[in-house]
Amino acid sequence: MSAIHKVIGTETEFGISVRGAPDFNPVLASSIVVNSYAGLRAKIKWSHEEESPGRDARGFGPEGGLMPDIDGGLVNVVLGNGARFYVDHAHPEYSAPEAFDPLEAALYDKAGEVVVTRAAEGARTLLEEGQSLVIHKNNSDGKGNSYGSHENYLVNRELPFGEIVDFFTTFLVTRQVFTGSGKLGSENGRQTVPFQLTQRADFFEEEVGLETTLKRPIINTRDEPHGDPTKYRRLHVIIGDANMSEVQNLIKLGSAAIILMAIEDGAIPDSLRLANPVDSTWQVSHDLDLTKPLELAEGGTATALELQGRYLEWAKKYAENTDLPESYSQVLTEWEGVLADLEADPLSTADRLDWAAKYRLLLDYRERDDLEWDAPKLKLLALQYHDVDPAKGLHHKLVEAGRIRRLFTPAEVEQAVNEPPERTRAYFRGRSVSKYGDSLVAANWDSLVFDSGEDTLKRVPMMEPLRGTKELVSGLLDSSDDAASLLRALGENDD
Amino acid sequence: MTEREQKRTEKRETEEVVEETQTTEGPQDVAEKIDDLLEEIDSVLEENAEEFVKNYVQKGGE
Numbered sequence: 001m002s003a004i005h006k007v008i009g010t011e012t013e014f015g016i017s018v019r020g021a022p023d024f025n026p027v028l029a030s031s032i033v034v035n036s037y038a039g040l041r042a043k044i045k046w047s048h049e050e051e052s053p054g055r056d057a058r059g060f061g062p063e064g065g066l067m068p069d070i071d072g073g074l075v076n077v078v079l080g081n082g083a084r085f086y087v088d089h090a091h092p093e094y095s096a097p098e099a100f101d102p103l104e105a106a107l108y109d110k111a112g113e114v115v116v117t118r119a120a121e122g123a124r125t126l127l128e129e130g131q132s133l134v135i136h137k138n139n140s141d142g143k144g145n146s147y148g149s150h151e152n153y154l155v156n157r158e159l160p161f162g163e164i165v166d167f168f169t170t171f172l173v174t175r176q177v178f179t180g181s182g183k184l185g186s187e188n189g190r191q192t193v194p195f196q197l198t199q200r201a202d203f204f205e206e207e208v209g210l211e212t213t214l215k216r217p218i219i220n221t222r223d224e225p226h227g228d229p230t231k232y233r234r235l236h237v238i239i240g241d242a243n244m245s246e247v248q249n250l251i252k253l254g255s256a257a258i259i260l261m262a263i264e265d266g267a268i269p270d271s272l273r274l275a276n277p278v279d280s281t282w283q284v285s286h287d288l289d290l291t292k293p294l295e296l297a298e299g300g301t302a303t304a305l306e307l308q309g310r311y312l313e314w315a316k317k318y319a320e321n322t323d324l325p326e327s328y329s330q331v332l333t334e335w336e337g338v339l340a341d342l343e344a345d346p347l348s349t350a351d352r353l354d355w356a357a358k359y360r361l362l363l364d365y366r367e368r369d370d371l372e373w374d375a376p377k378l379k380l381l382a383l384q385y386h387d388v389d390p391a392k393g394l395h396h397k398l399v400e401a402g403r404i405r406r407l408f409t410p411a412e413v414e415q416a417v418n419e420p421p422e423r424t425r426a427y428f429r430g431r432s433v434s435k436y437g438d439s440l441v442a443a444n445w446d447s448l449v450f451d452s453g454e455d456t457l458k459r460v461p462m463m464e465p466l467r468g469t470k471e472l473v474s475g476l477l478d479s480s481d482d483a484a485s486l487l488r489a490l491g492e493n494d495d
Numbered sequence: 496m497t498e499r500e501q502k503r504t505e506k507r508e509t510e511e512v513v514e515e516t517q518t519t520e521g522p523q524d525v526a527e528k529i530d531d532l533l534e535e536i537d538s539v540l541e542e543n544a545e546e547f548v549k550n551y552v553q554k555g556g557e
Contacts, residue, residue, distance in 0.1 A: 013556040019541075022550035090554035134541075142548070147556030212557040238557070361536075364529055380544035381536070383551060392539050401532050 003261035003322075004232075007154040007424055007465045008105040008253055009098045012242050013091040013147040014116055014388070015136035018127065026090035031075045033092045033133060036122035037115060040080025040418055042437035047444045056210050057161045057223035057233065078443045080418055080434040081108065082426030085115060091147055092116055092135070097426030098445075098465050102254035103327035104421055106246055107408055111416035113137060113244070113388045120389070137242045138386035139199035142379065144187050146203045148212060149242035153257055154465055155233040156264050157225075164235065165208055165219050167263045170272040171256070171311055172218055172239050174294075174304035176201060176284045178338050179252045181241035182355030184362070184373070184382045186286070193286045194373035195362065197355045199241045201285030207277050212238050218277055226445035228463040235260065239281070244386065244395040246407040247352040251338055254331030259311055262318040269314070272307055273297035288359070290346055308339055351405050357398055358385045428468030431477050432486075439483035452484035460490060 016033065018024035035043075076086040082097030094112035099105035120133040127133070140146045155164070180197035188202040196202075200216075209217035218239050225232045237256065243249045262268050274280045275295035283292050284304045293301035312335055319328060334352075341348045350360040362378050365371060371378055387393035398404045408416075420430025425446075432440060432448055441457060442449035448460045462468050480486035541547040 015551075015553050017551055017553075026554055089556045091556045093556075141551055141553040143552055145553045147553060150557075364533060368530070368533055376545040376548050377540075379548040380541060383548060384539075384541060392541075394536060394539075397532070397536055397539065401535075403532070 001156060001158040001264065003264035004154060004156045005466060006102075006257040006261060007098050007100065008102060008257060009096050009152045010105060010109045010112075010249075010253070011093060011095045011148070011150040011152070012109070012112055012137060013088055013093045013149070015138050015141065015147065015386070016091060017134050017136075018131050019134055020131040021128070024131070027087065029133065030087040030090060030092045032123045032126050033116065033119045033135070034075040034077060034085055034087055036126065037077065037079075037085060037119035038122050039115065039118065040434050040437075041077045041085070042433045042440045042443075043075075043077045044440050045442040046076040046078075046084065046086065047442040047447065047449065053222055053224055054210070055223040057221040078429065078433050078440070079115065080420070080430050081111060081416060082420035082424075082430035082433075083108065083112065083115070084443075084445075085119070089147075092119070097420055097430060098424040099421050099426075100423035101325040101327045102250055102257055102331055103407070104423075105253045106249040107412060107416045108421065109243075109249055110246055110408060110413050114413060114417050117388045117390070134392075135388045136383065136386040137244055137388050138181065138383070139241055140183060140187060140203075142183070142185065142187070142383070146187075146200060146216075148238055149200075149240055150212075151237040151240055151253060151256065153235045153237065153260050154227070155235045155260060157229070157231050157233055159233070159264050161221070161233075163263060164260075166271045166273070167268045168259065169207065169218055169277050170274050170307060171259050172237070173274060173277055173280050173284060174307045174311075175252070175255065176281070177290055177304050177308065177342055178248065178335075178349075178353055179240050179243070180285065180353070180355040181243055181386070182358035182382070184379055186282075190282050191286070195288065195359055196285045197288070198285040200239060201282045204239055204281045205278060218281060227465050232465075241354070242386075243354055244393075245352055245354050245357070245404060247334060247405050248354055250327075250331060250407060251334050251352075254328060255311070255315065255335050258315045258319065258324070258328060258331065261322070261324075262314060265318070265322070267314060267318045268311075270310070272302075272310060288346065290342055305339060305343055312336055312339060351403060354385070354395065357395070357404055358382060361385070361394065361398070422470035423466070425462045425465050425468035427470050428462060428473050428477075431474075435477060436483040436486060450483045450487060452482070452487055454484070458487050460487075 016029050084095040096108040099108055116135050120135050176198050181199050183196050183199045186193050186202050190202040203216050205215045206217040208219045210221050220236045220238045222236045225234050275297045280294045290305050350356040385394040390396040420426045439450050439452055441451045446462050450458045476489050480489050
């Protein structure tokens with residue numbers, strides 16, 4: 001068995017509320033937002049034929065009761081950039097298109113903030129005078145409710161799932177030092193702290209499992225490959241915060257991808273198993289000094305930073321012997337830099353980590369206004385950090401002030417809002433939406449269904465995430481003026 | 496120290512030197528900058544912090 005290319009995609013459920021109408025139904029508000037997006041899009045049915053969120057990677061069958069409530073007949077659009085934008089439960093959700101590498105995944109994640117900001121702006125006319133939508137890219141309301149930010153990595157089906165559990169768990173627990181978006185206080189009955197690294201750690205209660213909404217597991221076993229099930233897994237990572245920082249997202253996605261490839265290639269020599277992974281999860285998040293010793297299963301202790309140092313060394317060694325896409329060298333440099341800076345002075349990472357930037361801001365306010373940790377103003381600052389609106393969001397204000405580094409230019413983000421990635425099947429999906437949107441009736445990650453005016457609907461399967469690329473299909477798309485001619489051309493050419 | 500670490504250290508030192516020669520800011524200037532930033536943030540904060548935070552309740556998701 002060997003490592004396969006890491007196609008990466010993120011999913012973000014955004015917090016939503018209505019200024020001037022606190023009791024506004026969140027499902028309705030989310031529907032209004034998704035419906036109001038006026039950019040390139042096709043409003044179509046999302047087909048669940050190939051989806052089975054109840055299937056367990058450990059080999060259990062689908063359990064009753066998990067399937068309903070997923071679709072709900074709610075609003076669903078597919079965007080010209082290949083993303084899915086829809087209502088999931090009571091949140092607008094942006095599922096980014098499949099990206100070729102971590103840098104591109106971070107870019108399309110940022111594009112999602114622009115999409116939802118514009119959609120909320122477009123919804124203004126549908127609300128009453130004095131009402132306006134507020135969208136937060138966060139994962140907790142501070143009152144015990146959490147909503148997700150999920151990462152997806154394409155993994156070789158031949159890798160036994162048990163090896164992911166053995167070799168990836170400690171990585172996920174300890175990476176929180178650089179993946180957290182920061183949170184005031186604690187939730188879910190965890191011990192009281194003034195501030196912690198992550199939004200999500202308090203909510204994780206199991207080591208391995210299928211759930212995402214209760215008893216959340218560190219390793220999620222949902223087995224929906226969204227591709228050829230004989231060749232691929234899609235590892236669904238639910239233990240992460242939504243990040244606004246671009247650099248942080250690059251480190252988060254890139255480090256996980258490279259460690260997964262190293263696991264596939266047998267290049268992680270030690271599982272570094274923790275004695276209590278679940279307790280360690282919140283302990284790492286609650287430890288602002290980053291010095292907490294974690295108990296290891298084999299005896300002894302190590303801090304999260306020390307354990308991350310081991311993963312970094314293995315990743316560097318692995319990268320030296322492997323032909324990886326170019327952006328991985330940037331990942332390794334940033335990863336090494338952030339670990340060194342966290343070791344020397346955690347707050348020195350306020351120029352790239354959301355938790356540190358937020359903590360720094362709260363400390364500045366405490367000093368200026370002499371505020372206690374439970375002051376409503378601090379709670380508002382911590383929340384408004386995540387407002388996606390550039391005019392209101394405090395992350396945006398810190399970026400404008402030059403206190404947080406960016407990776408992407410506004411022009412690059414704008415292109416990602418409108419155009420799909422070129423090196424994955426998202427290219428075929430996005431361009432089909434832009435060019436033949438009126439003839440598209442249903443979509444899924446691994447298929448598109450066209451109505452080209454003939455007797456039957458035509459389904460185009462896309463079981464290979466690295467096909468349907470610009471290189472392979474741009475000629476076909478350029479030369480086909482309508483869906484009927486595209487389908488004819490596809491019939492003659494098997495790509 | 497490996498060669499890569501050596502390079503990294505050198506690079507950092509160079510960056511720091513450049514920063515020192517370019518900036519003439521004293522601690523007072525830094526404090527003023529922070530004050531300016533906080534004032535700008537004050538101007539965009541939601542009205543009535545207590546109310547806004549109290550009303551911020553999200554249904555579960557995922």
